[in-house]
Amino acid sequence: MEYDIVIGLEVHAELKTKSKVFCSCKNQFGSTPNSNCCPVCIGLPGALPVLNKKAVELVIKAGLCMDCEINDKAVFERKNYFYPDLAKAYQISQLVKPICVGGKIELKDKTVRLNRIHLEEDAGKLVHSSRAIGTLIDYNRGGVPLMELVTEPDISSAEEAVEFLTKLRSILVYSNVADCKMEEGGMRCDVNLSIKPKGSDVLGVRSEMKNLNSFKSVYRAIKYEAQRQIDILEQGGKIVQETRKWDDNKERSYAMRKKETSQDYRYFPDPDMLAVNISRELVSKIKDSLPELADQRFKRYVSYSLTEYESEILTRDKAYSDYFDKALSVYFEPKTIANWFLTDVMSKLKGQDEIKISPEDLALIIKSVDDKVISTKVSKEIFEKAWEEGASVEKLIKELSGNIEGEELRKIVETLVAENEKAVSDYRTTDQPEKVLRWFMGQVMKMTKGKANATQAETMILELIKE
Ligand code: ADP
Numbered sequence: 431m432e433y434d435i436v437i438g439l440e441v442h443a444e445l446k447t448k449s450k451v452f453c454s455c456k457n458q459f460g461s462t463p464n465s466n467c468c469p470v471c472i473g474l475p476g477a478l479p480v481l482n483k484k485a486v487e488l489v490i491k492a493g494l495c496m497d498c499e500i501n502d503k504a505v506f507e508r509k510n511y512f513y514p515d516l517a518k519a520y521q522i523s524q525l526v527k528p529i530c531v532g533g534k535i536e537l538k539d540k541t542v543r544l545n546r547i548h549l550e551e552d553a554g555k556l557v558h559s560s561r562a563i564g565t566l567i568d569y570n571r572g573g574v575p576l577m578e579l580v581t582e583p584d585i586s587s588a589e590e591a592v593e594f595l596t597k598l599r600s601i602l603v604y605s606n607v608a609d610c611k612m613e614e615g616g617m618r619c620d621v622n623l624s625i626k627p628k629g630s631d632v633l634g635v636r637s638e639m640k641n642l643n644s645f646k647s648v649y650r651a652i653k654y655e656a657q658r659q660i661d662i663l664e665q666g667g668k669i670v671q672e673t674r675k676w677d678d679n680k681e682r683s684y685a686m687r688k689k690e691t692s693q694d695y696r697y698f699p700d701p702d703m704l705a706v707n708i709s710r711e712l713v714s715k716i717k718d719s720l721p722e723l724a725d726q727r728f729k730r731y732v733s734y735s736l737t738e739y740e741s742e743i744l745t746r747d748k749a750y751s752d753y754f755d756k757a758l759s760v761y762f763e764p765k766t767i768a769n770w771f772l773t774d775v776m777s778k779l780k781g782q783d784e785i786k787i788s789p790e791d792l793a794l795i796i797k798s799v800d801d802k803v804i805s806t807k808v809s810k811e812i813f814e815k816a817w818e819e820g821a822s823v824e825k826l827i828k829e830l831s832g833n834i835e836g837e838e839l840r841k842i843v844e845t846l847v848a849e850n851e852k853a854v855s856d857y858r859t860t861d862q863p864e865k866v867l868r869w870f871m872g873q874v875m876k877m878t879k880g881k882a883n884a885t886q887a888e889t890m891i892l893e894l895i896k897e
């Protein structure tokens with residue numbers, strides 16, 4: 431039989447705030463374990479949470495970027511469960527009244543509807559180290575603001591799931607809501623998956639794979655899980671609703687526990703937290719301040735006459751796009767700057783992501799070529815030196831550009847032109863005068879050992895050889 435794959439994702443992203451969501455401890459990855467902690471975020475009895483307004487605003491911002499409705503009132507609830515990384519034995523989350531409802535993300539060939547986006551707190555981190563007896567706990571991550579986005583079951587393949595996550599990450603990064611650094615656990619994803627006979631309207635029983643932290647493992651986990659379920663059905667078996675753990679090394683998943691339902695968590699409104707009233711003024715203020723997202727930048731680049739291919743690469747990574755825009759703000763020649771970026775910069779970037787030349791410097795090099803202050807050949811040398819040795823671009827341009835100019839240069843040009851009458855008449859009769867001009871320029875450079883100010887030299891030559 432043929433089957434459809436049905437996937438719904440639950441994605442967690444750590445919000446880009448300075449402090450945690452219910453206390454003023456730092457929200458910072460990589461600090462000494464348990465150094466960013468206080469009575470609130472390690473769950474000491476009697477400590478009271480105070481809501482970080484910025485976290486609420488970031489979730490609203492995310493929601494507005496994805497066409498969600500923003501609720502007038504959001505309520506925090508306690509989700510009760512015990513796990514050693516959850517100091518209070520409950521997580522402050524949102525169930526009935528999340529900040530955002532509905533919404534959508536457009537993929538190439540389909541629209542994925544969103545169910546909701548809500549705000550909650552992250553748990554601490556268990557560290558299993560061979561150097562320690564037992565398991566260590568780092569509570570630095572406890573209380574870090576997390577947004578959780580839940581999709582409708584609209585995704586139909588591993589490829590589409592990765593496309594969705596790529597698009598979501600781009601939106602969150604461009605809007606400065608989250609960094610989504612997968613390697614730091616800044617974005618994690620649960621995959622809910624079921625299969626059904628092709629074309630059927632009835633959804634099958636789903637399994638849920640928790641906490642996948644790379645796009646590659648999402649992709650592999652989906653391929654594996656869909657096949658596992660198909661095999662079971664083909665053999666006349668039944669799928670049980672359960673939570674499974676994906677093991678990326680073994681490339682298979684294991685049953686963890688029977689699926690818990692929201693009943694199991696005994697959600698109830700957190701008596702320590704006031705309901706949050708979200709004013710329409712705040713929402714429209716955030717709406718007015720939304721930054722340009724990747725899709726909009728893409729369109730802008732295409733309007734500069736860049737190809738879709740070029741525009742796609744430049745917007746794939748916000749750092750690239752920011753760099754490109756910065757260079758444009760110094761020297762507005764989109765096509766030339768894009769060319770340099772996509773060839774010279776990109777070939778240097780292979781395998782690493784630090785762009786070792788500032789956008790201002792790159793723009794300066796390119797402008798100097800266009801202004802004929804330096805030759806293309808020299809420009810590549812300067813680029814190389816700036817990138818590899820951190821040399822000052824401004825200084826190099828001064829050093830390597832022509833410093834023979836003015837009267838001194840005029841004498842040289844006059845002698846050259848006087849001694850080459852034939853070339854002068856060629857210039858006047860040929861249909862390719864620019865070739866002759868280039869020959870004259872070459873001669874000037876030869877006579878000055880490349881030290882002539884090229885712009886001036888060209889003007890002077892033209893003055894003398896034009897009729
Ligand atoms: P829970 O809160 O128990 O995890 P939800 O109803 O909130 O369950 O759904 C969680 C995710 O599972 C959502 O992304 C939803 O789209 C998806 N989902 C629900 N039913 C199915 C199904 N039969 N097959 C695949 N995904 C599903």
Ligand code: MG
Nearest residue numbers: 440620622638
């Ligand atoms: Mg779930």
Ligand code: ZN
Nearest residue numbers: 453455468471
């Ligand atoms: Zn704290």
